[in-house]
Amino acid sequence: MVYVIRSDIKRAVSSKGFLLAVTTAVLMILLSSLNEIIEISRSTGPLPYGYHARLIISALSSDTMTLTVPIICTLPYTTAYIDDIKSGFIKEYLPRSGINRYIKGKLMACGLSGGLVLFLGILSAYSISALVFMPMELASYAGKAAEPHFAVIFTKALMLFFSGMFWSILGFTLAALTMNRYMAYASPFIFYYVLIIIHERYFKELYVLYPKEWMSPSKDWVLGEFGVILFLLELTAIVCLWFAASAKRRLVNV
Numbered sequence: 406m407v408y409v410i411r412s413d414i415k416r417a418v419s420s421k422g423f424l425l426a427v428t429t430a431v432l433m434i435l436l437s438s439l440n441e442i443i444e445i446s447r448s449t450g451p452l453p454y455g456y457h458a459r460l461i462i463s464a465l466s467s468d469t470m471t472l473t474v475p476i477i478c479t480l481p482y483t484t485a486y487i488d489d490i491k492s493g494f495i496k497e498y499l500p501r502s503g504i505n506r507y508i509k510g511k512l513m514a515c516g517l518s519g520g521l522v523l524f525l526g527i528l529s530a531y532s533i534s535a536l537v538f539m540p541m542e543l544a545s546y547a548g549k550a551a552e553p554h555f556a557v558i559f560t561k562a563l564m565l566f567f568s569g570m571f572w573s574i575l576g577f578t579l580a581a582l583t584m585n586r587y588m589a590y591a592s593p594f595i596f597y598y599v600l601i602i603i604h605e606r607y608f609k610e611l612y613v614l615y616p617k618e619w620m621s622p623s624k625d626w627v628l629g630e631f632g633v634i635l636f637l638l639e640l641t642a643i644v645c646l647w648f649a650a651s652a653k654r655r656l657v658n659v
Contacts, residue, residue, distance in 0.1 A: 409506045413514035417482040423518055426480035430526025433473050435533070437464035445538075457538040458554035461531050465561055466621050474620070475576075475593035477526070478519035478569035483576040483589035486511055486652070490584070495656075504656045512574060512645050519573020520566035527562040531555075561620075564630055567637040568619045572597070574641055578648040 417423060435442075438460050445452065464470055489495040499507055572593040580589035597616050604615040612618050612625055619633055626632040 409502045409510040410513050413485075413510035414517060417485070417514040417518035418521065420481055420518075423481040423522060426477050426522035427526050427529065429473075429480070430477050430522055431530045431533070433470055433477070434461060434464045434526065434530040437467040437469045438534075445541075452538060452542045454543050455554055456542055457534040458531070458558055460538065461527070461534050461558060462561065464530070465527065465565070471617055471620060472594075472597075474523065474565065474568060475572040475597040475616075476590065478522055478573040479576040479590050479593055481518035481522060481573075482515045483519070483573055483580055484586045485515065486577065486581045487584060487586055487589070490655075499656060504653060507656070508649050508652050511577075512648065515577045516570040516574050516641065516645075520568075520570035523569040524562045524566040527558065527565060531558045560630060564622075564633060565620055567634050567641075568616075571637050571641045571644070574644050574648070578644050578651075581648055582651055 441460060441463070489498065495507075502510070575596060576589045576593040579592040580586060600614055600616050604611055608614075612623065613636060618626070619637060622630055622633045628635070
């Protein structure tokens with residue numbers, strides 16, 4: 406079991422798709438802040454204390470970033486199951502791993518890689534912002550406790566990790582059901598956009614199914630950010646069971 410899972414995770418995080426996804430996440434965060442960065446470059450005065458963190462937090466709430474989240478997290482591993490079947494690799498691998506271990510390894514690798522691309526992308530963008538802008542910032546006031554900027558960014562990154570995990574497994578599952586590689590990349594975005602339309606046009610009180618709430622939750626959530634994480638874990642578990650039931654029926658005949 407450990408070897409199968411470790412092998413799938415290594416395959417996911419060492420792929421070109423993973424590196425591309427992390428790089429894309431960093432670029433999208435920085436591009437979302439482009440207008441503010443241009444304004445800063447024109448200014449000659451010092452920046453306010455903590456500006457480097459507020460720049461990233463603002464970027465994570467922008468429409469540019471939120472709309473690319475369900476696309477970025479699908480790049481590393483959502484087509485792995487289809488690739489194994491269509492290439493014939495699964496006929497050699499499945500007898501050694503077993504059906505249950507194969508399914509668990511694929512789901513864990515897909516979810517972990519989908520979440521990590523956002524998590525690492527946010528932390529990388531924050532590091533770049535800190536290196537560039539912190540030397541230009543004013544010092545904190547004497548006697549005033551330092552604001553936990555990194556803790557706020559880390560919490561945001563953690564929430565997006567679980568959001569990315571859900572979207573990647575959703576794409577993975579729908580691609581497996583349709584046996585279509587393009588569904589792996591397109592279906593999470595389509596589902597994401599449909600949920601946004603349902604909330605903004607018809608059911609504004611249904612905040613739990615509003616994807617933007619999963620990234621920047623309002624005060625309506627019970628347990629706050631932790632409540633969002635629990636909800637995303639429940640959704641992810643349901644989709645995982647959906648994939649497992651479908652995959653077992655297909656793999657038993659391989």
